[in-house]
Amino acid sequence: MTTTAGTRRLLGPDGLLNTRHHKAALMVFMVVVVGHWAEHLVQAYQIYVLGWPRPQAGGLLGLAFPWLVKSEWLHYGYAIVMLVAFIVLRHGFVGRGRTWWNAAMWIQVWHHFEHLLLLVQAMTGAYLLGKPVPTSIAQLVFPRVELHLFYNAIVFVPMVVAMVLHLRPRPEERALMRCSCVTPAPAAAAA
Amino acid sequence: MTWGGAGPAAGEHHGHLDLGIDIGPVVLRIALLAAVPAVAGFAMLRWALPEPSRRAVAWVVGAAAGAATLELLLSGGLDLREQLVPVLLAALALPMYLALSRDPRFAPRVATARRGAVWVFWPLAVVAVLRLGAAWFGTSPPGRTATELHTGVVLGLVAIAWFGIARPRGRVVTISTRVGAAVLALGLVAGAAQAMVLRPGPPPGLADVQTVDVGGAALDVVVPNPPG
Numbered sequence: 001m002t003t004t005a006g007t008r009r010l011l012g013p014d015g016l017l018n019t020r021h022h023k024a025a026l027m028v029f030m031v032v033v034v035g036h037w038a039e040h041l042v043q044a045y046q047i048y049v050l051g052w053p054r055p056q057a058g059g060l061l062g063l064a065f066p067w068l069v070k071s072e073w074l075h076y077g078y079a080i081v082m083l084v085a086f087i088v089l090r091h092g093f094v095g096r097g098r099t100w101w102n103a104a105m106w107i108q109v110w111h112h113f114e115h116l117l118l119l120v121q122a123m124t125g126a127y128l129l130g131k132p133v134p135t136s137i138a139q140l141v142f143p144r145v146e147l148h149l150f151y152n153a154i155v156f157v158p159m160v161v162a163m164v165l166h167l168r169p170r171p172e173e174r175a176l177m178r179c180s181c182v183t184p185a186p187a188a189a190a191a
Numbered sequence: 192m193t194w195g196g197a198g199p200a201a202g203e204h205h206g207h208l209d210l211g212i213d214i215g216p217v218v219l220r221i222a223l224l225a226a227v228p229a230v231a232g233f234a235m236l237r238w239a240l241p242e243p244s245r246r247a248v249a250w251v252v253g254a255a256a257g258a259a260t261l262e263l264l265l266s267g268g269l270d271l272r273e274q275l276v277p278v279l280l281a282a283l284a285l286p287m288y289l290a291l292s293r294d295p296r297f298a299p300r301v302a303t304a305r306r307g308a309v310w311v312f313w314p315l316a317v318v319a320v321l322r323l324g325a326a327w328f329g330t331s332p333p334g335r336t337a338t339e340l341h342t343g344v345v346l347g348l349v350a351i352a353w354f355g356i357a358r359p360r361g362r363v364v365t366i367s368t369r370v371g372a373a374v375l376a377l378g379l380v381a382g383a384a385q386a387m388v389l390r391p392g393p394p395p396g397l398a399d400v401q402t403v404d405v406g407g408a409a410l411d412v413v414v415p416n417p418p419g
Contacts, residue, residue, distance in 0.1 A: 121264065126216035129276070130267035137280060140273040 013091040014178075022092040022179035026163060029085045033156065036078065040149055072122045072134075079115040082155070083108050092181070093166055095173035100162035104155050111151045114138065219261050220387050226258035227344070227383040231376035234351050238369045248290040248355050255352040256283040258383075259345050265387070266341035270322070279349055282311070286352045308357035309368050312350050316375045319347035323382045340386035347379045 009015045017025045039059035046057035062069040086105035093101045114136040121127050121134035128135040138147055165173075166181055174182060233243075233251045243251075263269075263276065271279075286308070292301045322343030326336045354372040359365045403412050 117260070117264075120219070123214050124216045124219055124264070126219055126264040128263055129269060129273065137277055140276050 011088060015091070017088060018092040019179050022089065023181045025085075025089055026092075026166075026181070029089065030163070032081070032085075033159070037152070037156070040152065044149075072119050076115045076119045079108070079112045083112045086159075092177075092179040093162060094176040095165070095170065097162045097166035097169070097173070100158045100165060104158040104162060107151070107155050107158070111148070111155060114148075114151070216265060219265055223258055223261040223265065223383060224387060226254045226261065227348070228380055230255045230258060230348060230351050231380045234354060234372040234376035237354075237372065238366075243355075245290060249287060251355045252283070252286045252290055252352045255348045255355070256280075256287065259283055259348040262341055262345045262348070262383075266338070266345075268338060268341075269345060270335070270338050270342045271345075279345065282349050283352050286356045289356045302358070305356050305358040306360055308353045309359045309364060312353040312357060312368065313371065315346050315350035315353070316371055319343045319350055320375060320378055322346065323378045326382070326385075337386055337389040340382045340389070344379055344382045344386060347375050347382070350375060351379070 008019075010017055012018070039061060043057050043059040043062070046052040046059070047054060050057075058066055058069040068074055083105075086101070086108050090098065090101050090105060117128065118134045118136055127133060128137070129140070136147070167183075169177060169182070230251060233240075259279065269276070285304075289301055289304055289308075292298075320343070322339050324330070326339035326343065351372060354368065357368060359368055403410055
């Protein structure tokens with residue numbers, strides 16, 4: 001994928017999203033992820049603090065658009081957007097940050113697969129192992145309500161670690177960085 | 192992502208209710224009946240093929256994993272503990288990693304795992320063939336034929352995935368493994384085809400009604416069919 005003629009590619013290791021616009025792209029991604037978390041926290045607050053029945057506890061979006069949060073498409077859509085962002089933005093990371101980012105990406109691959117499985121079940125009416133309702137793989141082992149909240153947590157933590165390490169690189173990592181997140185070395189800045 | 196906001200059942204099914212589309216399971220059956228022969232074809236023709244590329248092996252393993260996942264959706268239940276299903280999926284993911292791994296740091300371990308893959312293939316293949324045989328030769332309980340077939344097919348697909356990445360040492364082991372895989376592949380095609388055309392039972396959770404002959408009179412009997 002390229003931008004207009006004469007400009008650089010948007011994607012890939014040398015693409016704008018992994019070089020000049022990497023910082024901006026990460027910020028946009030972080031806003032989306034934090035917004036998602038905020039919705040989950042609001043929903044948890046509604047259930048566990050306010051004592052709302054679960055059908056009414058749909059977070060902030062659910063108050064305005066109750067049909068939206070009950071749609072499988074929304075859940076799958078968020079999962080695929082996250083996965084694409086992890087894949088597209090990974091080239092900007094180096095060293096330890098790349099390792100943590102890759103870990104988050106692979107966990108999200110599984111999380112996405114689980115949502116894909118749920119989406120297919122909802123579309124076809126063929127439920128996993130004859131269950132009466134759409135069921136994800138991990139539900140076979142863990143009886144849970146908040147399993148996917150857990151999934152988001154184990155994706156979010158390595159993602160944040162990757163970003164922190166990315167913004168605080170070691171000298172050898174700084175030498176490899178080609179994105180807009182790189183800042184002058186402390187010694188150079190002092191000089 | 193989860194929203195437990197769908198009533199009492201939300202905790203059970205993740206709160207996903209509305210989709211607006213119901214395409215039915217036919218497309219899944221078609222996909223399964225395309226994937227299983229592709230996997231089986233690789234196993235049957237392996238002896239006549241040159242060393243497959245990394246990409247070809249990944250496609251075969253991926254097709255086996257996809258077919259096994261479709262089986263989980265279409266089977267209505269397997270004759271296995273449910274907790275083993277994630278283990279089977281992990282057993283399908285590992286060959287994919289072994290097929291695609293290029294990291295020189297792990298190359299020795301990958302090579303060792305691929306040499307030992309036949310020792311994963313053989314036990315799974317034997318159990319799969321036994322399950323298919325039980326369905327065909329009447330040793331499975333009445334009404335369990337489809338379940339035995341689905342179970343045998345899933346185990347057989349995992350076995351073929353490991354066969355795909357296997358690099359056994361020795362001519363005898365190599366030839367016997369290829370013959371075993373070819374036999375299993377034939378069973379897979381037959382088992383998957385039969386399982387797909389068997390009349391499905393009522394969905395779990397819905398009681399079945401059957402008519403029995405009692406002293407010459409027809410009597411409708413409600414048969415419990417608990418979910419899970």
